[in-house]
Amino acid sequence: MIQITPHQKLWLAIEPADFRKGIDGLAALCRQRFDENPFSSNLFVFTNRRRIAVKILSYDGQGFWLCAKRFSKGRLAWWPTNPAALYAISPTQLHILLYQGHPLEVKIPEDWKPIVTLPSIPQEGASLLL
Numbered sequence: 001m002i003q004i005t006p007h008q009k010l011w012l013a014i015e016p017a018d019f020r021k022g023i024d025g026l027a028a029l030c031r032q033r034f035d036e037n038p039f040s041s042n043l044f045v046f047t048n049r050r051r052i053a054v055k056i057l058s059y060d061g062q063g064f065w066l067c068a069k070r071f072s073k074g075r076l077a078w079w080p081t082n083p084a085a086l087y088a089i090s091p092t093q094l095h096i097l098l099y100q101g102h103p104l105e106v107k108i109p110e111d112w113k114p115i116v117t118l119p120s121i122p123q124e125g126a127s128l129l130l
Helices: 023-032 091-098
Strands: 010-013 043-047 053-059 064-070 086-089
Touching: 010 091, 023 043, 023 053, 023 064, 043 091, 086 091
Parallel strands: 010 043
Antiparallel strands: 010 086, 043 053, 053 064
């Protein structure tokens, strides 16, 4: 099963991909165009020219996963337009994007929160207040 974790790198391929390409074609695109290793645990997200579908390529250590989603209504509400070839997003932003939302307009809590230490309780002669 494909897993998406908060520490994983997720990359959006900014330029539209030819959706006739399968695993080998998209893995070659990762190597040649993006200079990224498709055998890493990174997820690579592609869209077609009309932005009515997405493909996600991932390697889990045993083989490649290629997931495809074609929207039954509408199209992607947002896709980055940067001069770079790849755009990094968080797992939460990917979920919003896959539901045709705009991940930059939604207030998302951080994936990791700092640990807050509690004040120490004196050992001797201290009473606990409830």
